[in-house]
Amino acid sequence: MPLAISHMGIVLGIFVILWSGMTAGFGLYLQSRCAQYLDRGSASFFALSQITYPNAAVIFDAAIAIKCFGVGVSYLIIIGDLMPGVVQGFVGEPAYDFLVDRHFWVTAFMLIIIPLSYLRRLDSLKYTSIAALVSMAYLVILVVYHFIIGDTKEGRGPIRVIHWAGAVPTLSSFPVIVFAFTCHQNMFSILNEISNNSHFRTTAVVLASIGSSAATYILVAITGYLSFGNSVGGNIVGMYPPGLWATIGRAAIVILVMFSYPLQCHPCRASVDAVLHWRPMRSTRQRSEGSPHRHPLLPGGPRGLRTPEPMSDLRFSVITTSILILSYIVAMTVSSLEAVLAYVGSTGSTSISFILPGIFYYKISAPDSPAHQRLMKEDDEAEEGYVSGASDDEGAQARPLTESGILRRHTRNWRRVLLRKMSLGLAIYGVIVMITCLVTNSVFLASH
Numbered sequence: 001m002p003l004a005i006s007h008m009g010i011v012l013g014i015f016v017i018l019w020s021g022m023t024a025g026f027g028l029y030l031q032s033r034c035a036q037y038l039d040r041g042s043a044s045f046f047a048l049s050q051i052t053y054p055n056a057a058v059i060f061d062a063a064i065a066i067k068c069f070g071v072g073v074s075y076l077i078i079i080g081d082l083m084p085g086v087v088q089g090f091v092g093e094p095a096y097d098f099l100v101d102r103h104f105w106v107t108a109f110m111l112i113i114i115p116l117s118y119l120r121r122l123d124s125l126k127y128t129s130i131a132a133l134v135s136m137a138y139l140v141i142l143v144v145y146h147f148i149i150g151d152t153k154e155g156r157g158p159i160r161v162i163h164w165a166g167a168v169p170t171l172s173s174f175p176v177i178v179f180a181f182t183c184h185q186n187m188f189s190i191l192n193e194i195s196n197n198s199h200f201r202t203t204a205v206v207l208a209s210i211g212s213s214a215a216t217y218i219l220v221a222i223t224g225y226l227s228f229g230n231s232v233g234g235n236i237v238g239m240y241p242p243g244l245w246a247t248i249g250r251a252a253i254v255i256l257v258m259f260s261y262p263l264q265c266h267p268c269r270a271s272v273d274a275v276l277h278w279r280p281m282r283s284t285r286q287r288s289e290g291s292p293h294r295h296p297l298l299p300g301g302p303r304g305l306r307t308p309e310p311m312s313d314l315r316f317s318v319i320t321t322s323i324l325i326l327s328y329i330v331a332m333t334v335s336s337l338e339a340v341l342a343y344v345g346s347t348g349s350t351s352i353s354f355i356l357p358g359i360f361y362y363k364i365s366a367p368d369s370p371a372h373q374r375l376m377k378e379d380d381e382a383e384e385g386y387v388s389g390a391s392d393d394e395g396a397q398a399r400p401l402t403e404s405g406i407l408r409r410h411t412r413n414w415r416r417v418l419l420r421k422m423s424l425g426l427a428i429y430g431v432i433v434m435i436t437c438l439v440t441n442s443v444f445l446a447s448h
Contacts, residue, residue: 002224004173024181067348076331089247157229354430
């Protein structure tokens, strides 16, 4: 973040952070709205694909699986790269050479990661997530502390407040900020497990997570940049004077990524399972000729869509073990995934954050969509005071709409239309971001 600010200037950098947080938060909000069209506890990219773009479901889930797998591998590589320096920072030159061997540390930390990756629910990772948040808090405190005491001013470069370093450096830092808010792969799991999934509660969760992240990024970006100026590097923790606190900071990064790996394994496993379950949809004519299957979530006739089956213990174990073994092998044999992760992040993260939430909501909220009609009817009945005075057989009577009720219905319809247009705008924005990131990565990698 401090390096990104150095390229953009403080004013533009803060704006980009806030803009990226708003767009990512809107993507999360659309995911929560899409989940309303699904049965409680069944929300997933796969389930939405089945009622929007069923024949493309395998592509969506494959992109999510590859993205999460790549990020998980990068975490293992970070552990292997940082731990030798952490050991040397604490004990100096160790007596045994294996203590500064990256392969040893990747293997050692896998022993901690493996049992955490076999937990089925995100809720089971709440304590490790707290430990990861504590580690991140320490890193923030470390950056702010060095800024306050001013021990980095010697050799500090100039400061850009309004001016920027140019279009190319700015565009090269743009993906860093955009992808810093990518957490959308776990949103549906949170919506499935949260005890209160009301619209107010889920919106509050989105605002709290995005708001706290944006505030943290801005704080670290400004204080870190003002500490080193344009001399700041990509890893600000590595720029501080050698010592105990900086070594603890490196260890905090290791703890942070170690406990973040299971959070990538969870959606990766679900997406791999969805890919393995996927079958191409039959034609409309075939579905209309008496298919006995109805969509599990929508009324209105046969659709030929399958209900996602719960993952069996055997299938769960096989997929998880495969992910762990493959990620371990890649992390042990490859020391840098810069090129691969650059393209995986540009496509996978952009798809998950912007394109999929946008197109899913745009499709599922169409006025002629059975799901949308059902949900709209339920909302109208709940808010306009429809009451059943008798059973359906006896004929239920509805309370007539008042003038204020008609106004509220008109306002709701207006909001729905606006939200649908904005969702399409988010998907288009995602395509623009993807193209920008792919071009920037190509230019950056070619220059190196």
